[in-house]
Amino acid sequence: xxxxxxxxxxxxxxxxxxxxxxxxxxxxxxxxxxxxxxxxxxxxxxxxxxxxxxxxxxxxxxxxxxxxxxxxxxxxxxxxxxxxxxxxxxxxxxxxxxxxxxxxxxxxxxxxxxxxxxxxxxxxxxxxxxxxxxxxxxxxxxxxxxxxxxxxxxxxxxxxxxxxxxxxxxxxxxxxxxxxxxxxxxxxxxxxxxxxxxxxxxxxxxxxxxxxxxxxxxxxxxxxxxxxxxxxxxxxxxxxxxxxxxxxxxxxxxxxxxxxxxxxxxxxxxxxxxxxxxxxxxxxxxxxxxxxxxxxxxxxxxxxxxxxxxxxxxxxxxxxxxxxxxxxxxxxxxxxxxxxxxxxxxxxxxxxxxxxxxxxxxxxxxxxxxxxxxxxxxxxxxxxxxxxxxxxxxxxxxxxxxxxxxxxxxxxxxxxxxxxxxxxxxxxxxxxxxxxxxxxxxxxxxxxxxxxxxxxxxxxx
Ligand code: 4AD
Ligand code: MG
Numbered sequence: 001x002x003x004x005x006x007x008x009x010x011x012x013x014x015x016x017x018x019x020x021x022x023x024x025x026x027x028x029x030x031x032x033x034x035x036x037x038x039x040x041x042x043x044x045x046x047x048x049x050x051x052x053x054x055x056x057x058x059x060x061x062x063x064x065x066x067x068x069x070x071x072x073x074x075x076x077x078x079x080x081x082x083x084x085x086x087x088x089x090x091x092x093x094x095x096x097x098x099x100x101x102x103x104x105x106x107x108x109x110x111x112x113x114x115x116x117x118x119x120x121x122x123x124x125x126x127x128x129x130x131x132x133x134x135x136x137x138x139x140x141x142x143x144x145x146x147x148x149x150x151x152x153x154x155x156x157x158x159x160x161x162x163x164x165x166x167x168x169x170x171x172x173x174x175x176x177x178x179x180x181x182x183x184x185x186x187x188x189x190x191x192x193x194x195x196x197x198x199x200x201x202x203x204x205x206x207x208x209x210x211x212x213x214x215x216x217x218x219x220x221x222x223x224x225x226x227x228x229x230x231x232x233x234x235x236x237x238x239x240x241x242x243x244x245x246x247x248x249x250x251x252x253x254x255x256x257x258x259x260x261x262x263x264x265x266x267x268x269x270x271x272x273x274x275x276x277x278x279x280x281x282x283x284x285x286x287x288x289x290x291x292x293x294x295x296x297x298x299x300x301x302x303x304x305x306x307x308x309x310x311x312x313x314x315x316x317x318x319x320x321x322x323x324x325x326x327x328x329x330x331x332x333x334x335x336x337x338x339x340x341x342x343x344x345x346x347x348x349x350x351x352x353x354x355x356x357x358x359x360x361x362x363x364x365x366x367x368x369x370x371x372x373x374x375x376x377x378x379x380x381x382x383x384x385x386x387x388x389x390x391x392x393x394x395x396x397x398x399x400x401x402x403x404x405x406x407x408x409x410x411x412x413x414x415x416x417x418x419x420x421x422x423x424x425x426x427x428x429x430x431x432x433x434x435x436x437x438x439x440x441x442x443x444x445x446x447x448x449x450x451x452x453x454x455x456x457x458x459x460x461x
Pocket of ligand 2: 377385387388
């Protein structure tokens with residue numbers, strides 16, 4: 001057997017996934033002690049080898065070669081174990097491992113912060129280097145991984161091409177002025193890129209549009225950065241975004257894509273992370289599985305912005321209190337308004353479409369009413385906006401006029417050119433990966449779904 005096979009075969013994940021754990025078979029595993037207790041003649045270690053969400057019970061007894069030594073293994077230490085698999089189909093755990101011998105590979109000192117008890121999320125945020133070992137985060141990062149894979153799988157199965165858009169850019173794609181500047185010399189900030197201001201990307205959209213006009217259906221999926229100084233549970237300075245762009249497609253095609261995409265990836269995670277989702281359902285958000293099933297089985301409703309304003313006005317009249325009760329056509333809806341619409345009015349996921357052009361980005365397609373743009377935001381209960389999309393303005397003159405107004409023609413001449421050289425109707429959207437993960441797991445703070453969250457006021461790791 002080659003060294004390579006030997007290494008991979010030792011993973012519990014592979015053994016379980018191939019359904020090839022046999023009763024009494026000998027097994028060698030490496031992993032970490034989650035807890036260890038004994039009664040003098042028999043002992044139990046909750047053991048996790050990292051490749052499988054649930055702990056495995058190791059049972060050691062006086063038959064075990066080094067019983068006495070094992071009783072001293074501390075929570076958190078790294079060990080290897082040789083033993084036998086004992087299938088226990090009638091117990092909660094389908095199998096356990098009877099230890100022949102175990103070896104301490106890396107001791108863990110007494111001050112290990114992850115002793116077996118419940119810890120607050122705040123406390124765990126402060127130990128981002130250790131929290132992946134805590135149950136909630138162990139489950140979360142597995143789901144994060146599966147979700148990322150499902151995203152690629154969905155697009156690749158449908159012939160979308162994956163494009164790597166740049167992280168360093170010379171333009172503010174959203175025109176909202178919330179960029180982080182990039183420079184190599186603080187005294188001479190534009191020197192490095194030939195006199196140009198450089199920043200971290202807020203969105204890959206503009207760059208990926210060019211690829212849609214060559215490859216038809218494309219997507220980018222990468223980190224984006226926003227210098228919004230809003231200290232909320234839903235805003236991060238660095239987050240991942242999925243941005244597909246489809247040519248020869250209008251806003252309706254875009255919404256159809258969003259809906260089928262979202263249902264596909266949620267279903268993928270529910271099917272492939274059953275233990276993890278069951279854990280979130282019981283420990284983090286009661287009813288989570290019902291909520292996700294509801295998404296899979298419902299048709300997403302559509303409301304125009306104009307209809308939404310009427311609904312909100314009526315709500316205020318009937319006594320609903322928002323922090324901002326001044327509802328008028330043209331208002332940039334706040335999260336409280338969005339949540340009212342999706343939680344109280346529709347009671348499920350919904351698209352809000354046709355926003356006033358003044359409150360949306362310059363690249364959106366102007367509707368024939370001259371007042372609104374062909375944009376859609378997907379709103380979901382608890383989170384509010386999770387995804388924003390639009391049909392793009394393909395008319396050269398209309399777009400040029402818009403860009404002249406906001407003054408970005410110079411830096412984005414290439415973008416405008418796309419409308420001159422074989423432009424066509426095209427649409428796309430951006431889905432906040434981290435916000436979606438909050439929704440799927442029930443975790444309430446964006447700081448708890450990112451490996452090393454970047455938010456205003458902290459940069460510990
Ligand atoms: O609505 P946004 O700003 O849209 C765009 O960037 C477009 N260029 C997308 C496109 O059409 N290709 O951002 C898209 C999504 C939001 O709906 C939200 O889920 C997420 O990105 N998002 C954030 N997530 C975490 N922290 C932040 N600070 C976020 N800002 C936006
Ligand atoms: Mg948006």
